[in-house]
Amino acid sequence: MSLDTPHDPRFDTLIDRCGTDCAKWDGMQGLYGVSPDSGLSMWVADMDFRPPECVQTALQGMIDHGIYGYYGDEGSYRAAIQWWMQTRHCWHVESDWIFSTHGLVNGTGLCIDAFTEPGDGVILFTPVYHAFSRVIKAAERQVVECRLVNTDGRYEMDFDAYDAQMTGSERMIILCSPHNPGGRVWTRAELEGLAAFARRHDLILVSDEIHHDLVMPCHSHIPAALIDGITDRLVMMTATSKTFNLAGHHTGNVIIEDPALRARFAQRMAGLGLSPNSFGLVMARAAYTPEGAAWVEDLVGYIDGNRRLFDAEVNAIPGLRSMALESTYLSWVDFSGTGMAQDEVIRRIQDDAQIAANHGTTFGGGGESFMRFNIGTQRARVKDACDRLARAFGDLQ
Template sequence: MDFNKVLDRKNTNSMKWDFAAERYGSSELWPMWVADMDFQAPQPVLDAMQEVLDHGIFGYHRRPESLKDATTEWIRTRHSWNVSNEQLVFTPGVVPAISHLIQTFTEKGEGVILQTPVYYPFYMLVNNNERTLYKNPLKETDEGFTIDVENLEEQMKAGAKMLLLCSPHNPIGRVWTEEELQQIAALAEKYNVLVVSDEIHADLILSGVHVPFSKAAEGYDVETITCMAPSKTFNLAALQLSYVVFEKKASQKAYEAHLQRNFVGIDNPFATVAAEAAYRHGTEWLEELLVHLRENVDYLKDQLESAIPEAHVIKPEGTYLVWIDLRDLGMDKKELEEWLRQEAGVALSDGHIFGDEGAGFVRINVACPRTHIDEGVRRLKEAYERTIQAAGRKS
């Protein structure tokens, strides 16, 4: 796979490439925002989908048991976590899955903890379901971002019923260590808090090792539910297939009953064959992708910090999303937004949408050809140089 090959995604109804104007006000902005990749899926995936297309009949579809076999084998091989087929509940995306988990296992008004700044739809899941938001902001240290364990205990002690864990963390890019996860498990056991772990980026590890929270929590009396998918790993997000892994049969049955009441459950045939092909035949493609992503992260850090000395690139341990600290530019969130759009002409994910703690940061997607990074950095560099020159003239 040539991950530096440029593929034209314009005029394909791509959210990233065709709807920047709707989100940011201009179609001329260079898009580095949406968390999908500018790469084709692995060839075995395309071949499997082509077979479905060639057949030409798209009637009601039942999920094959072979998909479950491939999924549990992937989890066992990739993450050393033994999961049975019977523990899986398939869902049309991790975000909808979490919404249904909140509805099933909490009541209106009850508390859900988010470790902020965090993937911004999480806030909507809590608020739109009329639950109470409990915030456990990550601590910023000289060694990077860590979990504030003391504050987390305060939130649990205050009565929160669920912790929505993001592992690996989006947008920070942390891959939580087993010790950190066990600290969470110990507190969840103490205060009887359900931990729902969003592990959609689990396969995209750039350094360290991803430990599933449920695996780390073995030996603790804590209920864990894990959400995973092939979508981020193999760029299959639009196919809308994910799965939830349960440890307790009673909870699984309650969740399945909730999904049945809402008529959730029929899969797209393209999604099932794509997921199975990816898990059975996508390892080599993924390993090549991870090399490309690591190189892109290093390249972005070198180029951007050289272009803008005030920029501090936080290297992600996982995901293809890079958290960048621009607070030293001295702009408030509105000024920074305007500068990025109007001066630099780039569409990045503004840090403040991930929570107040993200103000002054931006998130950049590096799952793209190298030339795409070059163009983004060029625009940022030129805007920075114009800003410095203008400031010099004013002074």
């Protein structure tokens, strides 16, 4: 794919993030041995783009005012969430269904704490976002891995196999929708199958939909809340963080329609004395606007261009196969065709190509031959990464 596409300064401008206490760039040498001076950071899921101007303006307004007290009435913030979910996802949300958490990893931990007990099983469809497993284990619950089936480079669920795995100790499912890694956008039929599975085994379903706005053309995300017969056991989690590259604001939302579940979650929130920070609420409220929506449309188009470039060039390298992304900016590359051990694959990527990427094993069962690459960056860097990988695995050509 040619790089001769119209220049968009919002996304094409290279931004030096080194020395800014940035985990993505300042932390990669310690984690991966890749120097930010000569390497590319393509691991943790934040993008190298500034958010839309409406967010910057809102923050500047706070700075100009100069007083940073407690946030008061959350009505306008909740209204922004309601508008976004209705407008973008055809999902009606009542204001009192919304709880603000310190990001969605925190939201996940709160759900585990509120709805399960130590020793209970929590189901993950692996390979999946690694923080889920970390939080489950830290809470002294048991991780139950239900492996996704890789069917010709596309993940699918196998509920017959999962039924056979159940022991009766499982209490919760944590779904990643759209899925990370692999980028699957689950179909209505798949979500209906999941709802039936949850009912059969009396499971709470926590649906982390943090990537729901970053869906590639020709695909449509369906919120789990729109599936019949699931709301009595459903907890939804959403945030502006991935959509608008605001991960540092640590603001997420747990949205619960069922009154009984909502009361249990509210009690746990109250017992921990949790409340949101004003900066996160102001940023999210500014993002969930028509101006923010227009920016997201342009962002998705840009990521889709990065995806097509990355897939074309990586798939041209013998032994490498990039899973076709239906959503997210996190490319999932299978290196099993190289015949190499994972240690050798990692050595070539980190030492030879000088790229910091996530190791597939951290995502649980099924990730052993994979690496995850963050393509939410300037297209020139995506092209550079492709060239580096081609050289690092050049002896296979």
